[in-house]
Amino acid sequence: MKARKYIGMAIFALLVVSCSVSKSSRQQQNILSGSWILNNVSYEGTDGMFKSVLFNDSQxxxxxxxxxxFRDNNNTGRYTIQGGSLCQGGDRFIKWxxxxxxxxxSQLQFKFIDEKNKDISGGLGYRLDIANLTENQMTLKSRVNAGGEMVTLVYNFTKQL
Structure with a gap:
């Protein structure tokens, strides 16, 4: 009987340790929490013009x-695109x-969910390197293949107060 108790405690301890978030990650989540504006998307590491679709969503x-x-207490959020002739406007809900x-x-990882927090992307998600994260500014980067050439996309954000 004691053996079961110890095994149960060991499994519980392993779950607690494996599910915990590092102090650094928790600090970044706290900074990220809130509203941001994506000011611009630029390309680094190559010259030329590109037409790209981001996150299998929009240009x-x-x-x-x-x-x-970004809401840090349950790691959900959304981004909202304004509609236009090239853009399908509306909210896109994410788990991050x-x-x-x-x-x-460190990387920001997210996947698409519905309004009820259910995965709608079949487990497919995205990871963006966190190049800079302060209380007011954030720069994310991702490497993509553009016509056989590796290009870095740079996303520059400003936090809304």
Whole structure:
């Protein structure tokens, strides 16, 4: 009987440790919490013009001026794109977290959910490197293949007060 008790306690302890969030990740989540404006999307590491669709959603130009909201108590949020001739406007709901891969910078990871927090992307998600995160500014980066050439997309945000 004692063996079961100890095994149960060991499993519980393992679950607590494996589900905990690092102090650094928690600090970044707290800073990220709130409303942000995506000011611009630019390309680094190459010359030329690109027409890109971000997150299998809309063209990069549609994201400029989009409003992003991150809630840190349940790691949900949304971004809102203004409608236009090139852009399908509206809210996109997300589930997000900060991950800290070994030998890499912290990353914002998110996937699409519905209004009831159910996954609608079949587990597909996105990771963006956190190049800079302060109380007022955020810069995210992602590497993509553009015509056989690796390009870095740079997303510059400003926090709304």
């Amino acid at each position: 990069a130009i549609c994201f400029e001026g989009s409003q992003w909201f 977290t900060i991950v800290e891969p070994t030998n890499s910078v």
